[in-house]
Amino acid sequence: MIDALQNLTIAWFDPSLLMLVALGTFAGIYVGAIPGLSVTMAVSILISFTFSWDVYEALSLMVGIYMGGVYGGSRTAILLNIPGAPSAIATALDGYPLAQKGLAGEAIGLSTTMSAVGGLLGILVLAFAAPAVSEFALTFQPRDYMLLAILGILLVGSLSGESLTKGIFAGALGLLIGTVGLDPLTAQERFTFGVVELWGGISFVAVMIGMFGVAEALIQLRELEMAAVKQTISRIVPRWSDVRKYLPLSLQTSAIGVLIGALPGTGGDIAALMAYDHAKRVTKDPDVPFGEGAKEGLVAPETANNAAIGGAFIPMITLGIPGDAVTAIIIGALFIHGLNPGPMLMIEKPDMFWFIVGALLLANVFMLIFGLTGIRIFTRIVEMPRAVLIPLILMLSIVGAFAVNNSITDVYWMLGFGILGYFMKLYGYQVGPVILGVILSRLIDENWRRAIISDQESLPRLFQGIVTSPLSLVLFIAVVLIFVSQTPLWAALMKPFRTKRTPPPDA
């Protein structure tokens, strides 16, 4: 316990780590807020710049950016009706109407405070649940890991995209990319075409930067001109009565956020939409109708998406299975630093876990501080024209891809994936599942082989193992359900129950 506390506070009392968390959070808020820059983009580019650092320093920066970025997206959602990040889509629904009424400052203040509340609850759950989950995870069979990882990819593919088939394709593509190189068990060459450089596989940093940096920047080029709306900022610090009034709701939506965040493959964007939906259902008579500036509609998604951060770290740290694209990238960063997220991490390096929790708490505090100050300067910075921004992103992408291995080959890979990602995004294929696939490829491959070898290469025996273990069975049913839910058969079955649902907004 003393040890845990000590590790928890490492970042608090080390000035340079403290600075890095502050810097990360600050940068995250702006990155998240500037439309065209995303947290995923920033974190994937930054991995390559921080890989030579000490792991604590690198993590401090990334944790800060993640926390700040999820929050920052709400700013532009409120001020410009442009969600800076997918997790802020629901925030725009009621945040922008509030700004139109001249209450932008109040809306920002309330969303900041509530984000901090949500973030704090998420972190607390992480701190208490993760040790238990990782103990439980020690009982997982290889087949459970395999099923869980597949479930994660499927969830990302089905919930964020326009069609599950395209999501499945993207996930499988990622898995395939991850298998390139020497087979970790037998050292047999896979997809190397006899090229020695490919023995080590395709650098996942190149894939990430290509898909989230270059592809995204090219997509943004299609809408260069976008007028920024000037807003008057009035009161910023929220009313105490408001905070007290919405606290019960925020506790509920935080719970939703943590749960959704903790499911492998689902993150803040889905949590925010579900929380918004929840708020709409439980608020019997709002002062202002939803969609026209109801504060409930602002509080719910903002608490949920920040609570989802703590949640997303749970499967990442305890199982090595990322909760969303950003945690997938953070897993990548941990790999680079020679750490292996999974149940053993908690046992072998509990200090790392407590350090992350501490850094998250710190980032949450900084988010509150930066969030309630400097809003006026902020509105200037987000007006930075994309014509200036996009060349910078492209340049940083190249520099970032080069910096990891000092290899120009990585740059070409990165560009290749950038072009592929551009067309995939354009034609409605999600790139999130690709990254999850690349990260999880090895885990699935190894666990599949362990599982099938321990069952003497017999599928029926494997299946018998799945049906007789409650955990495996639940996971298996979940995987099957996701598949079936996307087939015409399911649609026919559900037709009588179906009510009109709004289509998920483009992420």
Add this chain to the structure above:
Amino acid sequence: MGPNNTRKPGEAIFALLLALLSLGALVKAYGISGFEGLSSPGAFPMAAAAVMLLSALVVTVNTLRASRDSDTEMFRDILPANAVMMAGLILLYAIALRPLGFLPTSLIFLFVSTLILAKRGVIFAAVVSVLSLAIIYIVFRLVFSVLMPEGVVPEREILAWIARLASGGAE
């Protein structure tokens, strides 16, 4: 869910290309170890490639069945001049990065792309590109100490000279 009701220009070709790519990957994956066993090195890549092929085929069929989206045009929405040009520019940037070095290549790249995209004249582009390159250089090269190809600029000598100057001034 399900098939889109409309398809964008080039969408069907893209889907078909993905299907072909998947087929190629499947053949290649079979080549790793064939149907040797469920735990062979090739089993998982084959499964991944098979899933890719299957889903790509479903997407292709759905796309072909969808009607043509009349609101999007090939050269305005799918391959707008800006995107094609920038893609070309970054390719050139990548090629020139090593021989020419980070500083000159980046400066030219930033200048040209800002000039084209912002349409605000030479002076604006020059000021913006020099300023942003300076910030990036300070942050990444000096603070993060990321090593970039030096190329034709004797960067290290200049830095050492500045450092000497600074320490000389301090004495």
